[in-house]
Structures are given as C-alpha cells and as structure tokens.
Amino acid sequence: MNKTPVVEHRTVEEARRDILTAFQRLPAERIALHEALGRVLAEDIRAPHDVPPFRNSAMDGYAVQAADVQHATPDQPVFLRVVATIAAGGTPTRPLRAGEAMRIMTGAPVPEGADAVVRFEETSDTWAPEERPPEQVAILNPVRPGDNVREAGEDVRQGTVVLPAGTRLTPAGLGVLASLGFPEVPCVRQPRVGILATGDELVQPGEPLAPGKIRNSNEYVNAALVRRAGGIPVPLGIARDTVEALTGKVHEALALGVDMLITSAGVSVGDYDFVKHVLAAEGEMHFWQVSIKPGKPLAFGLLRAPDGRSVPLLGLPGNPVAAYVAFEVFARPAIRKMAGLTPILRPTIKARLQEDVRNSGRRHYMRARVWRDAESGELRVSTKGDSLRVQGSGILSALVWANAFAIIPETTAHVPAGTWIEVELLDVPEHALPLIDPTVAQYEA
Known part of the structure; x- marks a missing residue:
C-alpha cells in the first residue's frame, strides 16, 4: 500500500477556488423542445423570421x-x-x-x-x-x-437575439422557441455525476439492519442534490472497505463516462479509510482539512480515465450532515458550472440572530430557519429546532427543518443574540434572487 498521502489545510475560499478551476462548462448537445425545460442554452438564438410573421x-x-x-x-x-x-x-x-x-x-x-x-x-x-x-x-x-x-414583428423582429446563450429555458422561453419554428435547441450537456458510498457498515434501504450496520442515506441524499443542482446522478452503490472493492468501483465509474465522481466517507484519518490510498493510486489527488464545520476532511483531485480524460473527484465526509454541507459548499457550484447554470453560488442575506451562538475556530454552517417577523418586517434566523442536538453532524433530520445555513465566521468565537449575521438561503429559485438581494455577489471562476 502507498504511504499515507499528505493532508493539507485549506480555508473554505481556497478549497472552493482550487476545486472550481478544474471544471469547465460542458459542450453542447441538441435537445428536443419538449425535453428542454430547465436546460441552459449553449448558443444565442436568433429569430429566423418575425413573430407574428404577418399583420x-x-x-x-x-x-x-x-x-x-x-x-x-x-x-x-x-x-x-x-x-x-x-x-x-x-x-x-x-x-x-x-x-x-x-x-x-x-x-x-x-x-x-x-x-x-x-x-x-x-x-x-x-x-x-x-x-x-x-x-x-x-x-x-x-x-x-x-x-x-x-403588426408583423410586434413580438420578435427577424434577426434579433431573442434568447442569449446561458439562458435557462422556462415554459415561456420554450413557447418563444416554438413560435420561431425550432423543434430542438442547442443546450449545455448535463453533467453525469457518479455517486459512491463507502464503508463496511452500510446497508441499502430494504435490507435487514444487522447489529453494527447503518442505512446508506448518503447515496440518496447526494443523488438528489446532484439532480437539484442540474446534473444527472449515476448511483454506483456501496464500495466495501478494501482496496480491491474501491478500485473496482472507481473503474466502473470511469467506464460509465461520468463527468465527476463524488464519494462519501473514507477521507478522514481512521484505520479503515482506504479511499485516500486508492484515489492516490488512480490519479492526482489532494487531501485537505478545510476550516469548515461540519465537514473538515475533504479530498479533491483528477482521476485518469481509460480514454485519456481527467475526471474530477470530490471526496466528502461520511457523516450525513457533514456530507450535505460539503456538497452544498463545494460540489453544487462545480456541477452548476459544468451545466452552465448561474449563479453558481447560493444567495446570502443578512438576518437577525435569535439566540447566542458559540463557535470553535472553523467556519460554521449551522442549520437554521429564516423567516420575516410580522411586526417589524425584519428577517430573523434561529439555529434552534425541536432537538437540543439539532446541530450535530449526524442529525440529518435537522436539514428537513432548515431552510438556510447561518454562517458563523472562523474568526468569531461568540455571536450574541440580536446580531445581524450572514445567512445562505437554500432552495431559492433563480428568478427570485433579485427580489431577495439584487446586489448579491457571486463567485466567478
């Protein structure tokens, strides 16, 4: 076995920057109009004739x-x-x-x-x-x-760019394309993302839960997050904790032509964390401890595919909430960049914290709930749900309750109630972003 790879320390910004530089927008493919809802145009669409075509x-x-x-x-x-x-x-x-x-x-x-x-x-x-x-x-x-x-051309004039490249197609956009006579359109190809869970302790839903075993929730969470981010999940099941099993699953993913591989677990410092060694043997990998909570252990690098491609891999932590947070912070923007979707980062707003919060030296993405106070009109945010353990990295149910992350900087040890803090919104549709904050800055890479 190879010697243990070196683990480097990264800030959130450094890790995200290095990850995103490895991703580019995928090439175009032609999509039938009936299948193009939500897809991103790869080229400008010019009107071949006036709409309406006659008075x-x-x-x-x-x-x-x-x-x-x-x-x-x-x-x-x-x-x-x-x-x-x-x-x-x-x-x-x-x-x-x-x-x-x-x-x-x-x-x-x-x-x-x-x-x-x-x-x-x-x-x-x-x-x-x-x-x-x-x-x-x-x-x-x-x-x-x-x-x-x-009048002829009252809606669209011949020769004008009616939908520019980068437009995400809505029902109205599809109607415009149909009125112009396009049966299909060039769209950015959706990234195919391999999803691999690792660990001897995992069993699939529907299998008996023997002593010492846990359900494989990460596969289903990550696959859903990939789809919601604009990609196509390619589930690969569970890789057991052997070099042979992990290597076989990595080769399976590469043979399926995935554009990215996401693993969960096996990138920490445990005795059975073989993922680091297998990945180091299959490509050029970096193993980081990121200043983020939850989700400190993270792996990223490029795998060598048989066809000569370099396929990015992101190794997430195994704890469900840590994997979810790491996906949102690092994997989601990479998938959206490949898919041509903008903005690639979720929007952030300011909200007034409802309780004292303490931090331990890493940037803490606390599961939170945001609402607008009926009397003052202020945005309020709370990190307290129905359980005192709501912020635990294994409390996946907290993410059902949460609609945001309350972001506590790594330089801040204590935030008193009443402080205005940065909040990252979850599940906000792109068309609603200007209503929330038209000046929100987006990461460009």
Whole structure:
C-alpha cells in the first residue's frame, strides 16, 4: 500500500477556488423542445423570421378603414358593406376599399387597405337578428388606425437575439422557441455525476439492519442534490472497505463516462479509510482539512480515465450532515458550472440572530430557519429546532427543518443574540434572487 498521502489545510475560499478551476462548462448537445425545460442554452438564438410573421387581428370583429368610421356613434352608426370573411389560417382574396368591411377572426391576416379592427361588441352584431342590415354592418364607435391590429414583428423582429446563450429555458422561453419554428435547441450537456458510498457498515434501504450496520442515506441524499443542482446522478452503490472493492468501483465509474465522481466517507484519518490510498493510486489527488464545520476532511483531485480524460473527484465526509454541507459548499457550484447554470453560488442575506451562538475556530454552517417577523418586517434566523442536538453532524433530520445555513465566521468565537449575521438561503429559485438581494455577489471562476 502507498504511504499515507499528505493532508493539507485549506480555508473554505481556497478549497472552493482550487476545486472550481478544474471544471469547465460542458459542450453542447441538441435537445428536443419538449425535453428542454430547465436546460441552459449553449448558443444565442436568433429569430429566423418575425413573430407574428404577418399583420393580424387581435380581436374577432370587422377589418375597416379607420377614416370611414371616425364619426360613428351608437345613435348615428356608420354602415359598411361586408365583402368577405377571413378566418384564422385563411388569407384575404383582395384589398379592402373605402366603405367596405371584412368580417375577421382573431389571428387572421388583416387585409391590405384595412388599418383597424372593430370588435363585434361595437357593431350591429349585438342587435337582434331581425334588426341587422343585410350584407352590411353598422359600426357603433370610432376606432383609430392600429386599433386591435398586431403588426408583423410586434413580438420578435427577424434577426434579433431573442434568447442569449446561458439562458435557462422556462415554459415561456420554450413557447418563444416554438413560435420561431425550432423543434430542438442547442443546450449545455448535463453533467453525469457518479455517486459512491463507502464503508463496511452500510446497508441499502430494504435490507435487514444487522447489529453494527447503518442505512446508506448518503447515496440518496447526494443523488438528489446532484439532480437539484442540474446534473444527472449515476448511483454506483456501496464500495466495501478494501482496496480491491474501491478500485473496482472507481473503474466502473470511469467506464460509465461520468463527468465527476463524488464519494462519501473514507477521507478522514481512521484505520479503515482506504479511499485516500486508492484515489492516490488512480490519479492526482489532494487531501485537505478545510476550516469548515461540519465537514473538515475533504479530498479533491483528477482521476485518469481509460480514454485519456481527467475526471474530477470530490471526496466528502461520511457523516450525513457533514456530507450535505460539503456538497452544498463545494460540489453544487462545480456541477452548476459544468451545466452552465448561474449563479453558481447560493444567495446570502443578512438576518437577525435569535439566540447566542458559540463557535470553535472553523467556519460554521449551522442549520437554521429564516423567516420575516410580522411586526417589524425584519428577517430573523434561529439555529434552534425541536432537538437540543439539532446541530450535530449526524442529525440529518435537522436539514428537513432548515431552510438556510447561518454562517458563523472562523474568526468569531461568540455571536450574541440580536446580531445581524450572514445567512445562505437554500432552495431559492433563480428568478427570485433579485427580489431577495439584487446586489448579491457571486463567485466567478
């Protein structure tokens, strides 16, 4: 066995910087429009034609020349001869002349010569059938040129960049692309992330829980976090605590073509933490103690794939909460960078702490809950849940309660109640970020 790898000390910023420099945005792939919701455009999308492509009616009514009806009133209507009906999908057969009207449906092309549409509700169509003039329509109110007419290119002009590269596709964005005739679009490929749990003590859900065994929760948490971050999880199951088992799982991940491998456990200083040795043999690895709580032990490096690729690996701690925090701080921004998603970091705000907090010399990501006080309107944050042990690195249920991390700096030993502190929000959709803090700074790499 190789000698024990050297363990280096890193700040959170140093570790995140070194990790993110190893990741780049993945190449593009073409995605069918029905499958593209939430994906990131890899290229600018230019409009190949105007939307709408022709001048059309915004209402069911009558196409007219506005000058003909400028003096129309309910008491003195203007009568126009009805010369045609234009349905949506149809086309006018001739121009409209003075003194004429054409019955027209919403979306139908406005005929040449017409400059406005009068709604049915403002014509003799509202009269009793026996009162309506034959082959004519009575216009009861005037219209101005352009009323109820949608001009060609009113929505999108031909040649304009309608959706720039980096746009995350929403239902409305997909509608715009469909209106422009795109059956598929170039999107940044979603990263495939291998998920590997390690340890002889682990059993899968559904298996008997023998003495000394625990459930493999990290695999399911990490796979869900990968999916929520914009990646595709590739679960690899459990690697037992032998060099052969770990090596086999690493080779399996590389053979599956993953873009990143995430392991949990085995990167600390225990007698059976073989992950460090296996990873050191399979690539260029760094083993760190990061000034973060929970989650001090962390491994990062590049594995050598058979096809010559260098595949980043991030080794997370084994304790469930420590693994969750380390994922959020280090793995999530890397996945989002590969997927072309921005911002890559979660937003932070300031909130007033509700109780005294003590710290032990590392940056503490305390599980917390944020709310807005009904009377003062202030944002408040508490680190106290239903259990006195809510901040333990094995108390996974605390993360069900939490909607944020209360961040206590490594330089601060004591924070009294009432202090405004930095809070990192969890599960905030990108479109809501400006509503929270439009000036929030994002890490760029």
